[in-house]
Amino acid sequence: MERARAGQAPGKVRSLMSTGTALGRARDAARGVAWFFKGVMGENAYAAYLEHHEASHCSEPPMTERQFWRDRTDRQDANPEGRCC
Amino acid sequence: MSEKHNGAHGHKAVLETDPDLPPTAIDAAVADAEDRRWTPAKIALWVGIALLGGIAWIMLAIVRGETVNAIWFVFAAVSTYFIAYRFYSKFIERKLLQPDDRRATPAEYKADGKDYVATDRRVLYGHHFAAIAGAGPLVGPVLAAQMGYLPGTLWIIVGVILAGAVQDYLVMFFSMRRGGRSLGQMAREELGVIGGTAALLATLTIMIIIVAILALVVVNALGESPWGVFSVSMTIPIALFMGVYLRFLRPGKVTEVSLIGFALLMLAIVAGGWIAETEWGVALFTLDRVTIAWGIIIYGFIAAVLPVWLLLAPRDYLSTFMKIGTIVLLAVAIIITRPEISVPAVSEFAATGTGPVVPGPLFPFLFVTIACGALSGFHALISSGTTPKLIEKERQARFIGYGGMLMESFVAIMALVAALSIDRGIYFAMNSSAAATGGTVEGAVAFVNGLGLTGVNLTPDALTSLAGNVGEESIVSRTGGAPTLAVGIAQIMQGLFGGGGAMAFWYHFAIMFEALFILTAVDAGTRVARFMLQDSIGNFVPRFRDTSWRVGAWLCTAIMVAGWGAILIMGVTDPLGGINTLFPLFGIANQLLAAIALAVCMAICAKKGAFKYLWIPALPLAFAAVVTISASFLKIFSPVPAIGYWAQHNAFKDALAAGEESFGNAPTVEAMEKVVTNTFIQGTLSIVFVTLAIIVIITAILATIRAYRNGGGDETEDAPVPSRIYAPAGLIPTPPEKELEAQWNALGPAKRPARSGH
Numbered sequence: 001m002e003r004a005r006a007g008q009a010p011g012k013v014r015s016l017m018s019t020g021t022a023l024g025r026a027r028d029a030a031r032g033v034a035w036f037f038k039g040v041m042g043e044n045a046y047a048a049y050l051e052h053h054e055a056s057h058c059s060e061p062p063m064t065e066r067q068f069w070r071d072r073t074d075r076q077d078a079n080p081e082g083r084c085c
Numbered sequence: 086m087s088e089k090h091n092g093a094h095g096h097k098a099v100l101e102t103d104p105d106l107p108p109t110a111i112d113a114a115v116a117d118a119e120d121r122r123w124t125p126a127k128i129a130l131w132v133g134i135a136l137l138g139g140i141a142w143i144m145l146a147i148v149r150g151e152t153v154n155a156i157w158f159v160f161a162a163v164s165t166y167f168i169a170y171r172f173y174s175k176f177i178e179r180k181l182l183q184p185d186d187r188r189a190t191p192a193e194y195k196a197d198g199k200d201y202v203a204t205d206r207r208v209l210y211g212h213h214f215a216a217i218a219g220a221g222p223l224v225g226p227v228l229a230a231q232m233g234y235l236p237g238t239l240w241i242i243v244g245v246i247l248a249g250a251v252q253d254y255l256v257m258f259f260s261m262r263r264g265g266r267s268l269g270q271m272a273r274e275e276l277g278v279i280g281g282t283a284a285l286l287a288t289l290t291i292m293i294i295i296v297a298i299l300a301l302v303v304v305n306a307l308g309e310s311p312w313g314v315f316s317v318s319m320t321i322p323i324a325l326f327m328g329v330y331l332r333f334l335r336p337g338k339v340t341e342v343s344l345i346g347f348a349l350l351m352l353a354i355v356a357g358g359w360i361a362e363t364e365w366g367v368a369l370f371t372l373d374r375v376t377i378a379w380g381i382i383i384y385g386f387i388a389a390v391l392p393v394w395l396l397l398a399p400r401d402y403l404s405t406f407m408k409i410g411t412i413v414l415l416a417v418a419i420i421i422t423r424p425e426i427s428v429p430a431v432s433e434f435a436a437t438g439t440g441p442v443v444p445g446p447l448f449p450f451l452f453v454t455i456a457c458g459a460l461s462g463f464h465a466l467i468s469s470g471t472t473p474k475l476i477e478k479e480r481q482a483r484f485i486g487y488g489g490m491l492m493e494s495f496v497a498i499m500a501l502v503a504a505l506s507i508d509r510g511i512y513f514a515m516n517s518s519a520a521a522t523g524g525t526v527e528g529a530v531a532f533v534n535g536l537g538l539t540g541v542n543l544t545p546d547a548l549t550s551l552a553g554n555v556g557e558e559s560i561v562s563r564t565g566g567a568p569t570l571a572v573g574i575a576q577i578m579q580g581l582f583g584g585g586g587a588m589a590f591w592y593h594f595a596i597m598f599e600a601l602f603i604l605t606a607v608d609a610g611t612r613v614a615r616f617m618l619q620d621s622i623g624n625f626v627p628r629f630r631d632t633s634w635r636v637g638a639w640l641c642t643a644i645m646v647a648g649w650g651a652i653l654i655m656g657v658t659d660p661l662g663g664i665n666t667l668f669p670l671f672g673i674a675n676q677l678l679a680a681i682a683l684a685v686c687m688a689i690c691a692k693k694g695a696f697k698y699l700w701i702p703a704l705p706l707a708f709a710a711v712v713t714i715s716a717s718f719l720k721i722f723s724p725v726p727a728i729g730y731w732a733q734h735n736a737f738k739d740a741l742a743a744g745e746e747s748f749g750n751a752p753t754v755e756a757m758e759k760v761v762t763n764t765f766i767q768g769t770l771s772i773v774f775v776t777l778a779i780i781v782i783i784t785a786i787l788a789t790i791r792a793y794r795n796g797g798g799d800e801t802e803d804a805p806v807p808s809r810i811y812a813p814a815g816l817i818p819t820p821p822e823k824e825l826e827a828q829w830n831a832l833g834p835a836k837r838p839a840r841s842g843h
Contacts, residue, residue, distance in 0.1 A: 039208030040215060041405060043339040052198030069336040072199065073394035078632050079200075080393075080616060082466045083401065083602075083609035085221035085295055085457055085675070 045072065100187040100807045107828040109808040110186030110480075111821050119819050120175070131171070138164025145430070146235060152425040153234070155502045159420060162242055162498045166491045169246035174254065174487040181690065181698040182258050184479035189808040191265045191474050201265070203477040206484055206812060213472045213489045215405045217253070217464045218412075219602040221457025221675070222493055224302055224566035226501035227573075228668060229454045230512065231442040233432040234505050236451050241501065244452075244459030245494035248705035252460065252679055253468045254486035255686040255702055260469035261476055262802040268469040268682055269617075272781070274801050275688040280784030284681050287777035288466070289617050291674040293645065294770065295463065296610040297652035298671040299603045300385070301664060304377045304657055305565035306596050311370035312361040312556050314377070316593055317600045319353035320400065321384070327399035342399070343406040350403065354593050358556055378657045381607070382650040388608035389615060389642045397608055404605045407598045415499050415574065422580040424506040427540070441517040441536070442564075443665050444727040449716040453672030458497025460709060462678025464490065466613075480814035488816075503573030504566075510534075510543030511551060511560070515569050518662025519562040520750035529561040556589035564664045571595035611649070615641045655763050660756040661733075661749075666763070670770060673716050677778040680709040684785030691789040692798030699789070710782055717775035721768060730768035737761045 038044055046068050053062040063071060102109050111119075141161035145153060178184060192203040204212070229237040260266055266274075269288060273281030307313045327346045335341065360366030372380070388396050434440030435447040443454050457463070468486060476482060504512065513536065514522065514529040522529040526545045533543045552560045555575060560568065575591035616632060618641045623630035629637045656663040683706035690699055723729030726736045726749070737760045740748035751757045792798040811829045813822040 036207060036211065037409075038340050039205060040211035040409065041339045041343060041402060042212070043337065045202075046337050048202050048204075049198035052196055052202065056196070056198075066336045069331065070394075073332075073392070073398050075199065076393040076398065080609060080612040081216070081471050082463075082613045083404075083606045084217045084219045084461070084463050084467055085299055085606050 100185070100805055102187060102807060103809060106809060107811065107825060107832070109811050111819075111825060115821050116819075119821055131168075134164050134167050138168065145238060149430060152427045153430075154423055154425055155419055155506065156423045158234075158238060158498055158502050159416075161238070162495055165242050165246065166495070169250070170488060170491060173246060174250070174483050177251065177254065177487075177698075177701055178480070178483050181695055181701050182255070182482075184258065184482060185805075186478050186480050186811070186814075187808055188479055189806040189810075190261055190476050190479055191803075192476055193808055193810060194806040195264060195474075201474045203810060203812075204475040206477060206481045206814075207816065209472065209475050209477075209481075210485050210489055210816075211409065212475070213467070213485050214492050215408055216467045216471060217461075217489060218408065218493045218496055219457070219606050220299060220302065220567070220599050221461060221463070222497035223500045223570055223599060223602075225455040225457055225672065226497050227504040227566035227569050228443050228516065229451055230428065230501060230504045231432060231440040231516070232435040232447055232451060233429050234426060234501070235430040236435055236447055237455055237501050238498065240451055240455055241459045241494055241497045244455075245490060248679070248683075248708060249458075249460040249464075249494065250487040250490035251701060251705055252462075252683055252686070253464050253490040254483060255690075256465045256682050257468040257473055257476075257486035258479075258482045259686060259689050261473035261479065261482060264803045265470055265474040268465045268685065271469065271689070271801075272681065272685050275685055275692070276781065276784040276788055280781050280788075283777045283780040283784070284685070285617065285621065287677060287681060287774065287781065289614060289621070290770070290773060290777070291462070291678050292610050292614045292617075293648040294652060294670055294674045296385075296607050296614075297649035297656065298664075298667055300378070300381050300607055300649065300653045301656040301667065302565040302567050303381065303600050303603045304374050304653070305563065305664060306567040306571075306600065307372070307377050308374035309371060309559070310557055310596075311367050312357040312589075312593055313596050313600075314370040314372055315360050315366070316350075316353045316357035316597055317604075319356075320350065320403070320597070320601060320604070321396070323349045323353065324396050324400040324403060327403065328395040331399060332394050339402055343402045346399070346403045347406055347410075350407075350597065354590060354597055357593060358589060361556060374657045375654070378650075378653050381604075382646060382653065384604075385607050385611055385650070386642060386646045388604075389611040389646070390639060397605075397612070400601070400605055401609075404601045407601055411595075411598050412496055412499075415503070415577070416495075418577045418581040419499055419502055422577055424502070424577060424580070426502070426505045428505045428509055429539075433538070438725075438728070441513060441521055441532075441665070443668055445669065445716075445719065449712045449719070450669060452712040453669055453676055453716045455497065456672040456675035456679075458494050458500075460676060460679050460705065461493075462675050462680070462682055465678065465682035477810065477812045478808070478814065481812070484815050500570055503577060504569055505573075506576060507569065507573050508543075508547065509538065510541045511547060511572070512569060513538075513541070514543060514548055515560055515563045515572070516566075517562060518564055518665050518750075520660060520662045522562045524559075524562050526559070526561055554588045555592035557592075564662065566664075567596060567599045570599070607649075611642065611645050614645045618645060652766070655766060658759065659763050660751040660760055661763075666730075666767065669716065669720060670767060670774075673713050673720070673771070674774055676709050676713045677774050680706060680713055680778055681781045683709060684782050688785045688788040688792070689801070691792035692801070694792075694797035696793060706782070710778075713778060714775060717771050720771045721775070730764045730771060734761055734764035734768060737764070 046065050049068055050062055137160050141157045141164065144157040145161055192201050195201040196203065226237050226241065256268065259271065263271065269285050272284035276284065307317060323346050327342045330342050360370065438444065438446030443450060472485065476485065510533050513533045517532060522532045526548050529548060530543050530545050533541065548561060552558065555572060571592045574595040575588045578591040579588045615638065619629045619632060619637055628634060632638060656667045659666060683702050686702040687699065687706055690702055719728055720730050724732050726733040737748055737757050741757055741761065746754055748757050751760050811825060813826060818826060
C-alpha cells in the first residue's frame with residue numbers, strides 16, 4: 001500500500017487524489033495545513049516510529065500506540081528537553 | 086569544481102552512494118549553477134525585495150514625520166531577513182560549514198524511531214521555532230522601547246542576521262556533525278577541562294537567573310489582578326486533565342486534546358472576567374506579589390518532580406498550540422490594522438541613561454535588554470541536542486537553524502511594534518517602578534509628566550479608563566513588559582475585531598499566553614538544571630548520577646528551586662522596583678551564554694582549519710564579549726548608584742551607618758537594609774557571570790591560537806556514514822531538487838532503503 005511516510009509531506013498521496021478542481025485544491029491545502037500542524041505538535045510520532053520499525057526489519061513486534069506514548073513521556077522524565085525563554 | 090567545495094574533505098571513498106538508488110545529494114556543480122542562474126524573474130524579485138527594504142529603512146531611519154506607520158517595521162524586517170538568508174547564510178554554508186548531503190545525519194545513522202527521527206524540514210522548522218521562542222522576545226523589546234523605536238529595531242534586525250542566527254546555525258550544524266551532542270559536551274571536548282567546567286557552571290547559574298526573572302515577569306503581571314490569577318491558575322487543572330486524557334483515554338491524540346485544552350483555556354479567560362466581578366472572586370483571587378511568588382516557587386518544585394506526562398508534556402502542547410496561533414494572529418492583525426507610531430526614533434534616554442524602565446545608556450544596555458530576538462545564548466542549548474537529532478539532511482540546517490532564528494526575530498519586532506503603538510505617557514506609567522510612581526494614579530501622572538518628554542501629557546483619566554477597559558484595578562507600575570505588551574496586543578486586536586468589551590478579553594488572553602510560555606520555561610528549566618546538577622555532583626558522589634534515585638532528584642530539584650526562588654523573592658520585595666534592577670542581569674546572562682556558544686564554535690572552526698572565515702563566529706563573539714563584559718563591569722564598577730550594584734550597595738550602607746532612616750527610594754531602615762543585601766547578591770552574581778565567561782572565552786582563544794599554530798586540530802566529528810535518503814534543503818525545492826525528489830518518489834516502497842537499525 002502506498003502511504004505517505006509519516007515524517008514526510010503527503011505530496012505523493014496528494015498528487016494522486018488531486019482532482020485539479022478548485023474544491024480539490026482547497027481540500028489538498030487543508031490537508032497540507034493539518035499535516036503540518038500535526039507534525040509540529042508531534043502527533044505523528046507514533047506513525048514515524050511504526051515506519052522506522054517496519055523499515056528496520058526488526059523481528060520484535062512494535063509497541064502498541066498506548067505503549068509507545070507511555071514510553072515516550074517516561075523517557076522524557078529521564079531526558080528533559082529545554083524550553084527557551 | 087574543487088574537492089573542498091562540496092565539503093567532501095577526503096571522505097570520498099566512504100561516501101560512495103548505493104548504485105541501486107538515485108543520488109542522495111544534488112551534484113555540487115549543479116547546485117552551484119542553480120545558485121548562480123539569475124533569470125530576469127529572479128533578478129526582478131530580488132531587486133523588488135531590496136527596494137522595498139530600502140524604502141522601509143528610509144522611512145524608519147531618515148524620514149522623521151510626526152508618526153511612522155507600523156507596516157514599515159514589517160517591511161524593513163522581512164526584506165532584510167530574506168536578503169540575509171539568501172546571501173549571508175548561503176555564504177556561511179558555502180565557505181565555512183560546507184554541508185554534504187551524501188553524509189547521513191544522526192537522524193539517519195542513529196535512527197531509533199524515538200529520539201532520532203528524520204523529520205520533514207518544514208515540520209522541524211515549526212518544531213524548532215516552538216522550542217526556541219518563548220516570552221523572551223516578547224519582553225525585552227518592550228523594555229527597550231524607552232530608548233525610541235530605532236535602536237531596538239536596528240539591533241533586533243542587524244543583530245539577528247550577523248549574530249543570533251549565525252550562532253543558532255553554527256551550533257546546530259556542529260552538534261549535528263557530532264551525533265547531536267550538547268553544548269556542554271562540545272565545550273568540554275573543544276576547550277578542555279577548565280573551559281568545559283566553567284561553561285557548565287556558567288550554564289547552570291545562568292539558567293537559575295533566567296528562570297527567576299521570567300518568573301518575576303509573571304508575578305508582576307498577576308499581582309493584584311484577580312482575573313489574571315484565576316485564568317492563569319486554571320491552566321494547571323486544564324493541563325492535568327489533558328495529561329490524564331492522553332495517558333489513559335486517548336493516547337496520541339495530541340491535536341484533539343490541544344483543541345479541547347484551548348477551548349477550556351478560552352473559557353478560563355472569559356470566566357476570569359466574571360469572577361473578577363464578584364465579591365468572593367475578588368476576595369479569593371486578589372493576591373499580593375509575595376504570595377504569588379511563593380505560589381510559583383511551590384508550583385515549580387512540584388511540577389519539576391511530577392512525572393512529565395501529567396503536567397509538563399500536556400502544558401507544552403498547549404503552549405505550542407497557543408504560540409503558533411497567537412503569533413500568526415498578531416502578524417495578520419499588525420498588517421491589517423497598521424497602527425501609527427508616535428514614539429521618537431531615538432529618545433533622550435538613549436544617551437543619558439536615566440530612563441526609568443531600565444537604567445543605563447544605549448551602549449551597552451540596549452544590547453543586554455534585548456537579548457532574545459537578536460542574540461540569545463539559551464538557543465544554543467536547544468540547537469545542540471534536541472533539534473540536530475531530527476534533521477533529515479545536512480543542507481537543511483541552514484533553513485532550520487538560521488531561518489528559525491529569523492522567525493523569532495520577527496516575533497521580537499512585532500512585540501516592539503505592539504509596545505510602541507501604546508501612548509507614550511501610559512507606557513512610562515506602566516513601566517516605571519512603584520518606587521518612582523508610588524503605585525498611585527496621581528503619583529504616576531506627576532512622575533511621567535515630570536520626566537519632561539516632548540509630546541507627553543498624561544492625564545489621570547487616561548490611566549483609569551484604560552485600567553477599566555482591560556479589566557484591572559490599576560495599570561500603574563505594572564512592570565516587567567508583559568502587561569504593556571498585553572495592552573498593545575489588546576489595542577491591535579480590538580482594532581481588528583472591534584467590540585467594546587473585547588479589550589479586556591484580549592488583554593487577559595495576552596497575559597495568559599505569556600504566562601503559559603513562562604511557566605513552561607520555568608519547570609522545563611528547573612528540570613534541565615536539576616539533571617545538570619545531578620550530573621555534576623555525580624562526579625564526586627556517583628549515586629547522584631542515577632536520575633531515578635528519588636532522594637537525589639528531590640534534593641537537586643530543591644536546590645535549583647531554592648536558587649531561583651530566592652532571587653525571585655528578592656526581586657518581588659526589592660524596594661527599588663525589582664525588574665528594572667534585575668532585568669539587565671537576565672540579558673547579561675543570556676548574552677554570556679551566547680558568547681560561550683560562539684567561543685566553542687570559533688574553536689571548532691579553527692580546529693577545522695577554516696581560518697580564512699573564522700571571522701564569521703569571531704565577529705559576533707567579539708561583539709557579545711564587549712557588550713556583556715562592559716555591561717557587567719558597569720554593573721560592578723559604575724559609580725552611578727542607579728547603574729552600579731556596588732555603588733548602590735555602598736550608598737545605602739553609608740546612609741545606614743550615618744544613622745539615616747530613609748534614603749533614595751527606600752522609605753524605612755528595613756527597606757534600606759534590604760537594598761544593601763539585594764545589591765550585594767546582584768553584584769556578586771555579576772562578578773560570577775563575568776568571571777566564568779572570561780575563562781571560557783580565554784580558553785577558546787587559546788584553543789584557536791593552538792589550532793592556528795598547528796594548522797588545525799583534532800577531528801571531533803563523528804565518522805561519516807553514507808546517506809541513503811534524500812530531501813530538498815530549503816522551504817521551496819529548486820528545479821534540480823524537484824527532479825531528484827521525483828526520482829526518489831518513483832522508487833517502489835520495496836526499494837526504498839531500510840533506514841539503519843538500532
